[in-house]
Amino acid sequence: MAKSKLSFSCSACGSVFNKWSGRCDGCGEWNTISEDTPISSGPSSATLGASKGKSIALTDLRTEEAPPPRTFSGLSELDRVLGGGLVPASATLVGGDPGIGKSTLLLQAAAQFARQGLKTIYVSGEEASAQVRMRAQRLGLTDAPVQLAAETNLRDILTTLDVEKPQLAIIDSIQTMWSDTVGSAPGSVSQVRAAAHELTSFAKRKNIAVILVGHVTKDGQIAGPRVVEHMVDTVLYFEGERGHQFRVLRAVKNRFGASDEIGVFEMTGRGLAEVTNPSALFLSERGTPAPGSVVFAGIEGTRPVLVELQALVAPSPHAQPRRAVVGWDSARLAMILAVLEARCGIPFTGLDVYLNVAGGMKISEPAADLAVAAALLSAREDASIPAETVVFGEISLSGALRPVSQTENRLKEAQKLGFTSAIAPKGGKSPDVPGMALNTLGDLTQFVGDIFGAG
Numbered sequence: 001m002a003k004s005k006l007s008f009s010c011s012a013c014g015s016v017f018n019k020w021s022g023r024c025d026g027c028g029e030w031n032t033i034s035e036d037t038p039i040s041s042g043p044s045s046a047t048l049g050a051s052k053g054k055s056i057a058l059t060d061l062r063t064e065e066a067p068p069p070r071t072f073s074g075l076s077e078l079d080r081v082l083g084g085g086l087v088p089a090s091a092t093l094v095g096g097d098p099g100i101g102k103s104t105l106l107l108q109a110a111a112q113f114a115r116q117g118l119k120t121i122y123v124s125g126e127e128a129s130a131q132v133r134m135r136a137q138r139l140g141l142t143d144a145p146v147q148l149a150a151e152t153n154l155r156d157i158l159t160t161l162d163v164e165k166p167q168l169a170i171i172d173s174i175q176t177m178w179s180d181t182v183g184s185a186p187g188s189v190s191q192v193r194a195a196a197h198e199l200t201s202f203a204k205r206k207n208i209a210v211i212l213v214g215h216v217t218k219d220g221q222i223a224g225p226r227v228v229e230h231m232v233d234t235v236l237y238f239e240g241e242r243g244h245q246f247r248v249l250r251a252v253k254n255r256f257g258a259s260d261e262i263g264v265f266e267m268t269g270r271g272l273a274e275v276t277n278p279s280a281l282f283l284s285e286r287g288t289p290a291p292g293s294v295v296f297a298g299i300e301g302t303r304p305v306l307v308e309l310q311a312l313v314a315p316s317p318h319a320q321p322r323r324a325v326v327g328w329d330s331a332r333l334a335m336i337l338a339v340l341e342a343r344c345g346i347p348f349t350g351l352d353v354y355l356n357v358a359g360g361m362k363i364s365e366p367a368a369d370l371a372v373a374a375a376l377l378s379a380r381e382d383a384s385i386p387a388e389t390v391v392f393g394e395i396s397l398s399g400a401l402r403p404v405s406q407t408e409n410r411l412k413e414a415q416k417l418g419f420t421s422a423i424a425p426k427g428g429k430s431p432d433v434p435g436m437a438l439n440t441l442g443d444l445t446q447f448v449g450d451i452f453g454a455g
């Protein structure tokens, strides 16, 4: 019999090694590497040729497949992020920081799906059933026919699901699940991987939709292995700043819908409330226009969202000036600063630069480039951008402004919220939105000259 090969993995980043060491080469953490136990020992690849497998039936691409039937929860923010309702026999992972509201969201979702007639089971590995019931009482969900269990033993859970045959099972959380086929402790990489694998394959086999909750580590990854993300059909992140009530449910992977869709919620005393007009919410805290404040007309998934960008530029006491960003990519900020310096002759040397996306929103769209540049310039020159103006456009390294998609939607949203003008890149088609004056520009130098009378 072939000797089984030892493998070791890191519980922090999931890197796999063939020998043990004290420090992980992948993430630099100490004492996180432990031995993996193989999930099953099938025939080794050396003997595969000798033992014959059975031939698989093949189909071709032409076969017409009906779209999967969907169940709507009635929480339209959630339904949209799922790609238009829940797909049967699908596996979804909902990740987020501890305490951000994952259990609250999923209990509300469970109640909603149950009210729509889906047989729903909610398994909590973190709280006792009484605790979950108390939360349900507080959220006014006690009338919903959801079945509860407080359990961490995966074998018992799978057996129960097999007997009960629900249409939806929610597992809160994958890190607490414990499979007896693997020797290591709950929460370790091999346990999380094995539990996720067993649950997702069980879901496909038995036609049950499963939603797994996953905690996120301090560097923003779903704790344990990224492999869980590959196993499931849909990965949603639940994000937000602790100090703010806004929560954003963001699809980062979706085999059944768009992967950049967001749903916006507000955490209230009675659970999560849907926010149907996020722009109004994100701009609600905006005071009188100040230098460094610019409104960016963005698109999140299929929806336009207006957010305020705030920049602060101040002389630095440090030899190495600070660049701090909240809600945007710091590498992208460095690029915009470099383009402003190289193409427009506006240096930021000796200046600290702070950039913040108001309301705890995270932006990843390149279309925010021009709005960021505008905020930086406005802060540096101490000159306000007119309060009723929105800005969007991508900046290339040459300093040229590139047209972005969905200009019309951005303008319409801005118009709806009382804005009267927009600064956007030239090129593409310029839609005519009544009440919106569109100022199109070719490059960043022109922007600096037109708006700040400099350059």
Ligand code: TYD
Pocket (backbone or CB within 6 Å): 096, 097, 098, 099, 100, 101, 102, 103, 104, 105, 135, 138, 139, 267, 268, 269, 270, 271, 272
């Ligand atoms: P929870 O769903 O337990 O977070 P997670 O499962 O992601 O760890 O949410 C916990 C937080 O939400 C807690 O700090 C209290 C707050 N909360 C409210 O503000 N209102 C509510 O109605 C509920 C149920 C929780």
Ligand code: MG
Pocket (backbone or CB within 6 Å): 102, 103, 104, 126, 172
């Ligand atoms: Mg929880």
